[in-house]
Amino acid sequence: MTDFVGRRRELKELREDIARTGLDTLSGRKDMAPRARVLLIAGRPGSGRTALAEEFVREVADEYPDGVLRAGLSTPGGTAVSTERTLRDLLEGLGRPTPPGAGADELGEVLNEALTGRRAIVLLDDALDALQVDPLLPDVRECLVVVTSEGPLTGIPDVRPCTLGGLDTPAAVELLTQRIGDIRVTVDPRAAEALAEACGGQPAALAVVGGWLAAHPKATVADLAKQLHDTPAAAGGGPLGRAFRFVYGSLPQPAQRTLRLLPLAPAGIIDPQTASALAGCSVAAAQSTLEDFAGLGLLRPAADGLYLLPGCLTPFLQALLESKERAAEVQLARARTLERTVRLLHSCRAVAEDDEDDLVGEMREVSPAVPRALRFPDARAAARWLDSRLPALDAAARLAVADGELDTLARRLISALVRALAVHRGTDAAAPELYGLHRLVLDVAERRGLHREKAAALLNLADLDAETGRTAQALERYRAALDAGREAKDPYATGRAMESVGGAHQELGDWHRAADWFGRALTQALARGERADEARLYGRLGNVHTLSGRYGEALRSWRAAAAGYRKLADVPGQAKALSEMARVQEYAGRPEESLHTCREAVDLARRAGDLRLQAALQVRLADTLDRLGDPAAARLHRTAADRLLGEDPSAYEIRSGSGQDI
Incomplete structure (x- = not known):
């Protein structure tokens, strides 16, 4: 890697600008909210603005002991990166988790909170305009923000740009010398100066011509300067365009x-x-x-x-x-890249899954047919590949969806990426990335009229909304998923959506609507003979009836749930259903019945080998016996619970108390 050269005047100006009295203060606006100091390095692409920013950050890093956060605000093609994506990148640099589906405002608050009390540098590279930068500025006076951009940041107060031109001739020649060595420069220093001037002192142009000279050791600097002078300039390309055109033309x-x-x-x-x-x-x-x-x-x-x-x-x-x-060749190249990426993701996932998994067994059987270039030596290498390529993988999925002509490949890519992330990171840790991918699936499904995929995407998004406390938004999406499931005539999606609508109403404290929707889902499960779903939904009905104080209906539902689990030979499920029956009987003022049911549940938990449930039920028995006036027996059951799981009260899953404890 070459050393940084030149720009000493600019570096000095930037250092002085940190301590400069702000325009807000000069104008008497001391009542404004504190915010980070913003420095702007402005220059055309190829002027070395990023290199200058990095060198400046390196020089002042000791004054900001809490580190440097970096984010690129635009792609190489000039497309703006979303504010939400940039904030997530900055928070990941701080090691802070980001809630899936959170908007820019929420993420900005999290960033402010994370930076409060810290002295850190935030480097924002390739900003397109002030509107892109403003939401990223932390309200922390001790932090420093360094922005690189082509033009001024009009609209952000107290920002005076450090504008870059070309390097001076000695620095340009020094940069050229780093690329090709000092012999050819020493032999003809005037030719080196002429070449630097032909490149306009632009670091990018000097890097390109210097690279060409390094690859052609027999060529002289004077020869290149003449050839570069004779090369037609690209329209609007300037010295960099001329240098690029020359080097491109020399390639096979x-x-x-x-x-x-x-x-x-x-x-x-x-x-x-x-x-x-x-x-x-x-x-x-x-x-x-x-x-x-x-x-x-x-x-x-x-x-x-x-x-x-x-x-x-x-x-x-x-x-x-x-x-x-040709357009067809470009599309074919895109398709080949997507197909290769899908195969790599399948290989990445397969190497990390358990030996017992059917897919892994299948992959291992056909592994000789998988090209060596697509294999990973172990799960660690696969995880490292996934982490390093994730920005490109996410961009590939978004570009494929935006293209509109490669929807089948886009869906395969998103599916493979979702599964690889789930295997390597777990669904909780990967939730922010999964949220964005599910939104892409929804875009494709809506465009193509794929109702089944639309229902699945909406359910997945709603689940993530519900997990992060956005229950009202989750409810809206669950209802939309129900409509899509009905359009697709998909009983699984409709049943799942109805149950989820009920769960959202329960979370909102609307017991009546929750019971109604659980009842609808139960009716469908009964009609289809789905016994496992029946037992679970009876339990959910029992729970919501308990919360609303309808103990008679709650007991009937829990009794039906216990019967359903018994038919399924699900002993732990039956034990838990009976334990809830005992809870409801206790709330209803029937302690003797609760005691009998609880003992039956203990026997079932013992048969199932569920020590945690046994301990919890022993505690419930003790509470009930205390109410019945038998403290000696209650002490025996508490001792038994302590013997099972020690004296950690957090180990007990079932507590006696109000209906809100359920």
Whole structure:
């Protein structure tokens, strides 16, 4: 990696700007809410604005001991990254979990809370405008925000841009020397200065021509300066466009085609697998080509074998792609990349699943037919691949959905990504990513009129809403899922939606509507002979009747649930249903019946080997015996409970008390 050169004046200005009295203070507006200091580095793509920001952050890092948070605000193609996605990236950098489905306002509050009392730097790269930056500014005076952008951030007060031009000639020559060594520069220093001037002092242009010289050790600096001067400039490209055009023209035809297909890589993140699929070549050939591109300054190497497409070169590559590739070929390249990604995700998931899983057994039987390039040596390598590629995988799914012509592949990709995340991270940890993926499935299902998929996506989204406390929003989605399930004539989706609507009403404290919807779901389960669903729904009805104080109906429901579990030979389920019956009998003022039912439940729990349930029931027996005036027997049952699980009261699942304890 080359060292940073030049820009000492700009670095000094940025340091002085930190301590500069703000315009708000000068104008007497001291009553404004505190906020982080904002520094802006403005310059055209390729001017080295990101490199300057990184160097400045490195120099002042000691003054901000709580670290540096980084986020890119636009893709290499110039598309804005959503505020929600950026806030999630910043919070992940702080190690803070983010609630799935949370909006920008909620995430902004979480970020402010996380940064309160900290001295940290927030580096926001490639901002498109002030509207994109403003929601990301923390209301923490001790923090520093460094933004890079092409233009001013009009609308954000107290921001004075540090505007970049080209490097001065000595710094430009020094940057060139780092790429090619000092011999060719020393031999002809005037040619080196002429080449630096031809590049306009732009670091990106110097990196490209320096890379070409490094790859052609017999070429002289003077020869390149002349050839570059004779190369026609691309329309609006300036020195960087001329340098790129020259280097592109020197590549072999296969390498040219691979290069101009790289803008199709999601989020500008490229690895040998992606390049191989885009160009239709072997992974080994793609790896060699990517290494050559990195040496030429056309790609930036990153961690884990990844390469990043510089945003300053993307417009030139996009123009070449549109002018030299047929639309059908572009679509085919996209499809090949999606198909390769789906296969990698299947392999990533399979290597991490348990040995007993049927899919793993199937994958192992056919593993010799799976190309070596698509296999992972172990689950750790697969998880590392998934983590490093997740931004690109998420972008691939979004691009595929937005394309509209590859919906089948998009659905397969999203399904494979959901399953891989669930296996490697667990559904709880992966919930923020899963929420976004389910929304993409919903978009495709609505566009294509796929009612079954629409119902599934709505149910999944509603479940995540319910888990994060957005019960009203979850209820709305459950109702929409019910309509979609009916359109699809899918009994599972309709039954699941009706039960979930009831659960949402229960969460909102509307016992009457909850009982009504549980009853509807139960009627469907009875009509279809779904015994497991029947037993569960009888239990949910019993629970909501208990909460509303309708103890007679609650007892009938719990009795039916216990009978259902008995028919299913589900001993633990039967024991839990009887334990709830005992609870209701106690609430109804029938302690003798409660005692009898509770003893029956203890016997069943003992048969099921459920020590936790046994202990909880022993505690209930003790409470009931206390009420019946038998403290000696109550002490015996409490001792038995302590013997089963120790003296940790949190181990007991069932407590006596009000109906709200259920």
